[in-house]
């Protein structure tokens with residue numbers, strides 16, 4: 497047991513599916529202190545974050561849509577460790593949210609997907625200049641890290657691979673951040689995947705999915721009833737090797753989110769991917 501003051505945590509996207517889970521997880525962690533809950537939706541302004549998240553007791557933290565005043569308030573508290581903001585918002589807002597947080601010295605733990613490689617590089621440069629930790633984690637579940645590691649191991653032996661990601665149909669971005677990261681991890685091995693055997697014609701545009709930089713095809717499925725699922729399918733003569741990860745509850749992301757909040761205070765730059773902090 498240490499006597500260290502709890503880490504102040506702000507949740508952005510507090511009324512969303514992930515935001516509500518994060519509020520519950522932070523509220524139950526004795527070394528963390530939920531100090532702010534932000535959501536742009538006017539519907540939820542001034543509601544108690546704990547009650548909105550389904551906790552039986554209020555947390556006395558009202559939802560607000562005022563990001564910058566909240567960042568300023570937490571940055572001004574010199575008695576506590578540096579503040580952390582957890583972002584599960586929207587691809588359209590996440591870049592600006594991260595820049596604002598870093599400008600105030602508040603460490604961003606980012607789950608929101610949809611950032612472009614150029615935006616991530618720009619944020620890495622900004623975090624470097626500010627000597628401020630920033631974590632961008634396309635997938636917080638340990639099962640996905642294990643799937644990706646297994647895919648990296650398999651790719652040594654297979655030259656053909658495609659990815660199918662399946663999500664609920666309220667997801668804004670496609671392909672998923674996780675699928676893009678999985679293709680990047682395989683691409684980093686410097687291998688050319690999927691050498692074409694015939695000239696292919698798409699009779700319907702998109703029939704063969706999108707092609708990530710690494711030549712790996714990604715197919716996106718969106719249906720009600722799904723949460724988040726991914727298959728990485730390797731093929732070779734006479735055999736198929738399939739890796740699959742399924743989520744059945746968003747609670748699966750919370751150990752990774754809490755780990756990221758605790759680890760970010762020791763970082764001075766941007767780190768991408770949960771596997772780098774395990």
Ligand SMILES: NC(=O)C1=CN([C@@H]2O[C@H](COP(=O)(O)OP(=O)(O)OC[C@H]3O[C@@H](n4cnc5c(N)ncnc54)[C@H](OP(=O)(O)O)[C@@H]3O)[C@@H](O)[C@H]2O)C=CC1
Nearest residue numbers: 509511512513514536537585586589607608609634635636
């Ligand atoms: N890294 C990971 O492990 C995971 C990442 N994700 C990603 O997290 C993001 C959020 O997912 P999810 O919770 O399912 O989505 P939701 O739509 O359920 O939640 C997003 C919330 O953020 C709000 N919001 C949108 N824009 C802003 C903004 N500019 N400022 C503050 N709040 C805003 C939304 O309000 P409104 O609905 O009114 O627009 C909503 O309440 C997605 O990018 C998703 O891909 C999801 C699961 C796991």
Ligand SMILES: O=C(O)C1=N[C@H](C(=O)O)C[C@H](O)C1
Nearest residue numbers: 609634635667672673674724
């Ligand atoms: O929107 C989601 O739900 C998810 N988004 C992330 C992604 O785009 O990879 C992580 C997980 O797949 C759930």
